[in-house]
Amino acid sequence: xxxxxxxxxxxxxxxxxxxxxxxxxxxxxxxxxxxxxxxxxxxxxxxxxxxxxxxxxxxxxxxxxxxxxxxxxxxxxxxxxxxxxxxxxxxxxxxxxxxxxxxxxxxxxxxxxxxxx
Amino acid sequence: xxxxxxxxxxxxxxxxxxxxxxxxxxxxxxxxxxxxxxxxxxxxxxxxxxxxxxxxxxxxxxxxxxxxxxxxxxxxxxxxxxxxxxxxxxxxxxxxxxxxxxxxxxxxxxxxxxxxxxxxxxxxxxxxxxxxxxxxxxxxxxxxxxxxxxxxxxxxxxxxxxxxxxxxxxxxxxxxxxxxxxxxxxxxxxxxxxxxxxxxxxxxxxxxxxxxxxxxxxxxxxxxxxxxxxxxxxxxxxxxxxxxxxxxxxxxxxxxxxxxxxxxxxxxxxxxxxxxxxxxxxxxxxxxxxxxxxxxxxxxxxxxxxxxxxxxxxxxxxxxxxxxxxxxxxxxxxxxxxxxxxxxxxxxxxxxxxxxxxxxxxxxxxxxxxxxxxxxxxxxxxxxxxxxxxxxxxxxxxxxxxxxxxxxxxxxxxxxxxxxxxxxxxxxxxxxxxxxxxxxxxxxxxxxxxxxxxxxxxxxxxxxxxxxxxxxxxxxxxxxxxxxxxxxxxxxxxxxxxxxxxxxxxxxxxxxxxxxxxxxxxxxxxxxxxxxxxxxxxxxxxxxxxxxxxxxxxxxxxxxxxxxxxxxxxxxxxxxxxxxxxxxxxxxxxxxxxxxxxxxxxxxxxxxxxxxxxxxxxxxxxxxxxxxxxxxxxxxxxxxxxxxxxxxxxxxxxxxxxxxxxxxxxxxxxxxxxxxxxxxxxxxxxxxxxxxxxxxxxxxxxxxxxxxxxxxxxxxxxxxxxxxxxxxxxxx
Numbered sequence: 069x070x071x072x073x074x075x076x077x078x079x080x081x082x083x084x085x086x087x088x089x090x091x092x093x094x095x096x097x098x099x100x101x102x103x104x105x106x107x108x109x110x111x112x113x114x115x116x117x118x119x120x121x122x123x124x125x126x127x128x129x130x131x132x133x134x135x136x137x138x139x140x141x142x143x144x145x146x147x148x149x150x151x152x153x154x155x156x157x158x159x160x161x162x163x164x165x166x167x168x169x170x171x172x173x174x175x176x177x178x179x180x181x182x183x184x185x
Numbered sequence: 186x187x188x189x190x191x192x193x194x195x196x197x198x199x200x201x202x203x204x205x206x207x208x209x210x211x212x213x214x215x216x217x218x219x220x221x222x223x224x225x226x227x228x229x230x231x232x233x234x235x236x237x238x239x240x241x242x243x244x245x246x247x248x249x250x251x252x253x254x255x256x257x258x259x260x261x262x263x264x265x266x267x268x269x270x271x272x273x274x275x276x277x278x279x280x281x282x283x284x285x286x287x288x289x290x291x292x293x294x295x296x297x298x299x300x301x302x303x304x305x306x307x308x309x310x311x312x313x314x315x316x317x318x319x320x321x322x323x324x325x326x327x328x329x330x331x332x333x334x335x336x337x338x339x340x341x342x343x344x345x346x347x348x349x350x351x352x353x354x355x356x357x358x359x360x361x362x363x364x365x366x367x368x369x370x371x372x373x374x375x376x377x378x379x380x381x382x383x384x385x386x387x388x389x390x391x392x393x394x395x396x397x398x399x400x401x402x403x404x405x406x407x408x409x410x411x412x413x414x415x416x417x418x419x420x421x422x423x424x425x426x427x428x429x430x431x432x433x434x435x436x437x438x439x440x441x442x443x444x445x446x447x448x449x450x451x452x453x454x455x456x457x458x459x460x461x462x463x464x465x466x467x468x469x470x471x472x473x474x475x476x477x478x479x480x481x482x483x484x485x486x487x488x489x490x491x492x493x494x495x496x497x498x499x500x501x502x503x504x505x506x507x508x509x510x511x512x513x514x515x516x517x518x519x520x521x522x523x524x525x526x527x528x529x530x531x532x533x534x535x536x537x538x539x540x541x542x543x544x545x546x547x548x549x550x551x552x553x554x555x556x557x558x559x560x561x562x563x564x565x566x567x568x569x570x571x572x573x574x575x576x577x578x579x580x581x582x583x584x585x586x587x588x589x590x591x592x593x594x595x596x597x598x599x600x601x602x603x604x605x606x607x608x609x610x611x612x613x614x615x616x617x618x619x620x621x622x623x624x625x626x627x628x629x630x631x632x633x634x635x636x637x638x639x640x641x642x643x644x645x646x647x648x649x650x651x652x653x654x655x656x657x658x659x660x661x662x663x664x665x666x667x668x669x670x671x672x673x674x675x676x677x678x679x680x681x682x683x684x685x686x687x688x689x690x691x692x693x694x695x696x697x698x699x700x701x702x703x704x705x706x707x708x709x710x711x712x713x714x715x716x717x718x719x720x721x722x723x724x725x726x727x728x729x730x731x732x733x734x735x736x737x738x739x740x741x742x743x744x745x746x747x748x749x750x751x752x753x754x755x756x757x758x759x760x761x762x763x764x765x766x767x768x769x770x771x772x773x774x775x776x777x778x779x780x781x782x783x784x785x786x787x788x789x790x791x792x793x794x795x796x797x798x799x800x801x802x803x804x805x806x807x808x809x810x811x812x813x814x815x816x817x818x819x820x821x822x823x824x825x826x827x828x829x830x831x832x833x834x835x836x837x838x839x840x841x842x843x844x845x846x847x848x849x850x851x852x853x854x855x856x857x858x859x860x861x862x863x864x865x866x867x868x869x870x871x872x873x874x875x876x877x878x879x880x881x882x883x884x885x886x887x888x889x890x891x892x893x894x895x896x897x898x899x900x901x902x903x904x905x906x907x908x909x910x911x912x913x914x915x916x917x
Contacts (some may be wrong), residue, residue: 074192077236081200081229085207088221104304108384115385115450122597125679128659129652130607131596140598 102162109155116148186240187252190331193237197284198321200230204314212307212380220307224295227310230317231288238272238285241330245272250341253332254278260343262738266354271344273357276478276493277330282358283474284320287313287365290394294369298390305387308376309369316368316471319500327493346739346765346784350416356408360432363402364470367435369394370442371467374460378511383518385450388459392446393889395463399439400885406432407878418785418800420708420866422874423699425574430553431473434546438466441542444535451597452532453522457512458539460519464508469546471501476553529600531592538588541581548577583638586696589689590616590645593652612647619643628705635704638697645693649686656683676887684888688881695877702796702868712860715744722867724797725749731858732761735848739763740778741786742803742854744861748790758788760801760863773816774823778847779805796871802862808850815846 123144127137204226211219241254245268250256258278259271272278291313298306324330370391377387409429410422423429442462449459475497512519525532551558552569560566594608620640623629629636653672656679660671676683707722718727725748732743743761747754767781790797819839826835 070186070188070192073189074196077193077233078196081196081233085200085203085222085225085229088218088225100304104380104382104386107301107303108382108386111386111389111450112384112453114389119451119597122682125656125659125682126596128663129655131594131604133601133603136596136599136601136604 099162099165102158102165106158106162109151109158113151113155116144116151120144187331187333190237190240193233194321194325197230197233198318198325200226200233201314201318201321205311205318208307208310223307223310227295228292231292234285234288238281241272241278241281242269245269251333251337253334254330256334256338256341258344260341263344267344267349270354274344274348277328279357280320280324280328281330283361284317286361287317287368290365290369294394302387302390304380304382305373305376308379309372312372312375313368323493323496342768343765346763346782347416350412352408352412356405356412359401359408360405363398363405364474366394366398366401367439367466367470370463374463378460378515381515381518383456388446388450395439395443396889399436399443400882400889402432402436404882406436415787420798420864425571427553428477430549431476433549435466435469435473437542437546438462438469441539442466445539448532448535456519456521460512468501468504468508471504475501527599531595531597534588534592534595538585541585545578545581582696586645586693587641589693590648593686593689594648611651612644615647616640616644632704635700638700642693642697646690649690652686680890680892681888684884687884687887691877691880691884695874695881698870698873698877702871705869707867709865712862714860715858719865721865723750724867726865731855733851733854735851739765740851742851744801746788746799748797756790756797758790758799760788760799761786762801762803774819774843775815775847775850776812779812791872793872795867795869798866800864803854807859808853811850815850819843
């Protein structure tokens with residue numbers, strides 16, 4: 069009985085762990101570098117939005133004067149704009165690369181999911 | 186089922202090795218299918234280890250003494266609650282708990298990040314599986330929880346009495362959760378360094394795990410302190426014990442990391458610092474595990490001498506060398522993107538706070554390892570005690586608490602004189618008033634440092650309350666909501682910020698409890714007979730009567746005490762000393778019931794103003810003649826029965842008589858009482874340590890809890906639209 073249990077566990081583990089190797093013959097992603105760059109920029113964009121929002125909260129709670137907030141907000145928005153421009157450029161490069169490569173591995177879209185944090 | 190347990194450990198070990206290989210092969214040569222297979226190996230590992238852990242737990246609950254670990258750490262008389270927790274009172278069981286928790290948290294981390302950090306995750310998976318493989322190797326070859334006994338005993342030796350405390354149900358799992366959760370940011374940091382993906386994404390993906398690790402480890406540390414306060418019978422909650430310190434080290438560096446990653450997320454700064462901090466935290470978590478298990482330093486919390494030291498040292502050595510090598514080799518990619526705009530900014534406060542936390546960690550590390558350092562240098566093992574730790578940690582903690590109040594008042598990037606006026610005046614006034622008020626308390630002049638510290642805590646709490654108030658008012662004016670709804674709304678939408686503020690207030694309160702209860706504590710060791718009194722810290726404590734109780738699990742000798750102040754009754758305290766039976770037959774048929782391990786039940790009257798704490802240490806020497814007489818009588822009776830070939834019934838009658846005799850011996854402590862030793866302690870504000878801890882962890886939970894998806898989307902969409910308009914304007 070004990071041997072049967074162990075045997076069943078080994079079979080189940082092997083089937084579960086080996087499933088991706090049987091069902092998806094996916095090789096290396098040639099655009100992995102671009103995708104990672106895109107994800108980094110998305111994370112930086114989210115952080116920048118967060119910073120803009122924090123600055124506004126700082127103004128509303130009196131930590132920043134209207135004048136200081138205007139200067140800081142303009143600075144932050146300029147940084148956000150620069151990030152968006154970089155994002156557009158990377159997206160364009162990724163789209164071009166995907167067109168050249170054919171369908172993306174696993175049918176993935178060019179735009180990664182937004183960060184959870 | 187021990188065979189199944191052993192086999193599951195071997196299957197788990199094979200799965201861990203496969204996970205390392207598949208993930209690395211997938212990352213560098215084989216593609217996503219291998220990476221996915223490697224990730225599934227982590228899930229499979231969690232499943233297999235859940236099965237193994239369940240087998241061990243069932244063995245404990247069923248008192249299956251064919252398992253060596255059950256026979257040596259439990260007994261049929263151990264209450265069910267403690268049978269379940271006895272699993273991790275052993276070296277073997279706790280190692281299995283460690284690796285099981287690692288597999289569960291790793292599965293959660295990899296499931297949540299499966300569509301992100303795609304380059305980093307496979308290397309992180311390999312690192313996590315390496316840890317799992319290491320601990321599984323220990324459980325298979327060094328400390329196997331499924332080892333069986335050839336001769337199964339009728340009864341087990343029982344759980345160490347000191348571990349029979351409710352906090353012990355949660356203390357080790359919380360500590361191990363903290364340690365194993367810190368492995369996750371460590372593993373992702375290694376992944377980011379190896380793949381050179383060193384921007385914010387890996388931090389965004391794992392920061393919640395760092396916060397969860399900080400929370401779990403903190404809860405574990407506080408539960409350990411509570412156990413020490415209410416169980417160990419010395420009246421303290423922190424003794425700078427090596428194992429306590431070992432858990433504090435990663436908590437301190439982890440606290441620093443949680444703050445400094447915010448600067449990297451926002452400004453792309455402190456990349457070397459953050460990478461070093463998280464790698465140090467992960468390594469210190471393993472170091473803490475090593476200290477508990479190696480027996481290299483003396484500690485009440487350690488498992489004693491073992492042979493696990495060498496494998497741990499090899500792992501720690503590899504972690505340190507690998508971490509240093511990776512950070513040095515990636516220094517070009519770790520270059521900072523910006524510089525701090527002003528030394529008067531939140532970034533600068535965070536940096537200063539980081540320096541203090543790391544300095545604290547260094548002090549604790551040096552003091553903890555001083556016995557080994559001194560032995561290596563001078564050949565003599567010398568250790569440093571609490572006064573040495575206090576000398577360095579108290580001023581550092583003072584500055585740390587002050588910074589935790591300053592931080593919330595300072596905006597990012599720069600601070601102006603006008604915002605100093607707006608933010609600092611009220612908290613500073615409150616802090617000053619609190620310090621002065623404390624100095625008005627009789628006797629407080631003798632402890633000016635404690636009064637100053639109370640002032641700083643007042644400043645911190647006032648700054649946090651002010652921030653919550655201002656946030657609530659701002660929301661009220663914009664959303665036309667009632668005060669409670671506006672407060673809940675502002676916290677809900679800014680959980681990280683306000684959760685952090687609550688943590689600051691709670692932590693400052695906790696340290697206030699520590700500072701005041703230790704500075705103004707009154708303690709007295711006295712020997713009293715029933716009817717006699719002692720005076721401690723203005724309280725009269727009278728030994729009313731002795732108590733005794735003989736149960737199947739232990740014999741308790743105790744006291745009922747009346748506490749009064751100025752002739753007015755304050756509390757009735759009950760304290761006992763429990764004596765557990767020894768398995769050593771040479772102590773005699775009656776004597777063995779008084780000759781085993783013992784533990785204290787403290788008498789505690791906790792209050793917002795002060796705790797009155799007491800413990801009894803009854804001297805059982807006066808019972809020895811009658812115990813010896815009982816031993817002789819029952820030995821003769823037993824010999825007689827066996828010589829006559831007496832049956833089971835006669836033996837059962839003899840054992841019943843023995844139980845009556847043991848009860849009667851214990852009863853003499855009540856009928857003919859003699860002097861008993863007591864320790865009395867009156868500690869002002871000690872309860873605020875636990876209140877502060879609860880507030881701290883509540884704040885941690887607020888910060889940890891994910892923001893509602895709808896709110897997040899709305900906020901992101903709003904700012905995206907604003908910035909998009911800006912973008913359109915700049916590109917026109």
